[in-house]
Amino acid sequence: MTRVLHLSTYGAKSGAGVAALRLLEAERSYGLDAELLLMAPNSETLAGVHALGNDRRLYRAWQCQLWSERALVALLNGFNREQTFKTSLGRLGISMRVLRPYLAKVDLIHLHWTQHAFLSLRTLEELCKLGLPVVITLHDYWWAQGIEQMETKPSELSAPLRRLDRQVRQRKAELMAYYPIHWVTVSSSLANEVSRPPIIPRLGVSTIGNVLSAHYYQQAQSQGSRDTNEQVPYQILFVATRVDDPIKGWSYLSTAMRQLADLAGEQRAQMQLTLVGALSDRTLLKQIPIPVEHLGSISDAERLRSLYAESSVLISTSERESFGQTILESLACGTPVIARDSGGPADIVIDGVNGALVAHDKPQEMATALWQHFTEARVYQPEACRATALRFAPTAIAQQYAQLYAQLIDDTQRANS
Structure with a gap:
């Protein structure tokens, strides 16, 4: 041995x-x-x-x-x-x-x-x-x-x-x-x-x-229906250790959300951005023009898994990402990912199958991809998301x-x- x-x-x-x-x-x-x-x-x-x-x-x-x-x-x-x-x-x-x-x-x-x-x-x-x-x-x-x-x-x-x-x-x-x-x-x-x-x-x-952790591996193997959030039709999830860490791309994220709000008009009320992770400056939340909720850091694995499963989509806006563990976890729960092309996500996100990979320097592409998903112009099947996670x-x-x-x-x- x-x-x-x-x-x-x-x-x-x-x-x-x-x-x-x-x-x-x-x-x-x-x-x-x-x-x-x-x-x-x-x-x-x-x-x-x-x-x-x-x-x-x-x-x-x-x-x-x-x-x-x-x-x-x-x-x-x-x-x-x-x-x-x-x-x-x-x-x-x-x-x-x-x-x-x-x-x-x-x-x-x-x-x-x-x-x-x-x-x-x-x-x-x-x-x-x-x-x-x-x-x-x-x-x-x-x-x-x-x-x-x-x-x-x-x-x-x-x-x-x-x-x-x-x-x-x-x-x-x-x-x-x-x-x-x-x-x-x-x-x-x-x-x-x-x-x-x-x-x-x-x-x-x-x-x-x-x-992929054993916990999420078991989730990916399950073919049951995903949880849905009945109060918010379209829930956008963002997970990081520190939400406003420069490496996680807050500027890119806030710009994409403003452009998404422009595309959505009055329909922005049907959307919510949920932030998981520490936030050193809560005034930054004012930069988000759609409803936003900051949950702080979450150490409970089951609660985080539920958030992945309840969300419509996970977004990743990192300036640089060597892998993308949260991306993998989201896919294991059947939730698609729209990620900035920042390195590691390219090995996990298959454009059009389990989400979308958008240009590193064009937050408007993320806004467009989210809008297309919201309007069901692009649909990603939970089974396809889980299958790609199982590669890991x-x-x-x-x-x-x-x-x-x-x-x-x-x-x-x-x-x-």
């Missing part, structure tokens, strides 16, 4: 952490001996999950390193907060002494989002020296760049941070060229992006999507990883023999 150790800084409170937890569950169900080591404290009761942060001593040590790194970024960037949490330096992290007890009898190491002072580049090299194959799933652009996590072009970094960026970029290139590291991207668009920089590992890049079923994704693991373990054993 293949023994895999996954590592992720965060658990259920981050998108990458959720993806790692779902993959762990899928792999264990598939028959792999998989475990997940988290840095942050975690209350998950899922089998195979270990959280270093649940140990107060280790938690304090990690927090000290994390905030030391954040303070250095702020200092080097002239105390401009813009980059404080958008960069990771890769210099500080947990020592091998802490990790070693979890590495016994492991066949392969699988890294997810390990920034924020969990795994330093020095510790990564020490892990590679164990002679085990290493897989890194990219949930953003950090491994393919220097210190930045999301930007694919030079951002507003100070001269000291630019120098540090070049140093980190060079260090990553050296590691990828020398050690048996294999990248996995969660979408084909992300694969195209990270294949351009000169940091590509010598073992190459694979593309394997995120796992736990067994299917676990099988792809199992095949990749087996190949990498075999290649490594040959190279070491």
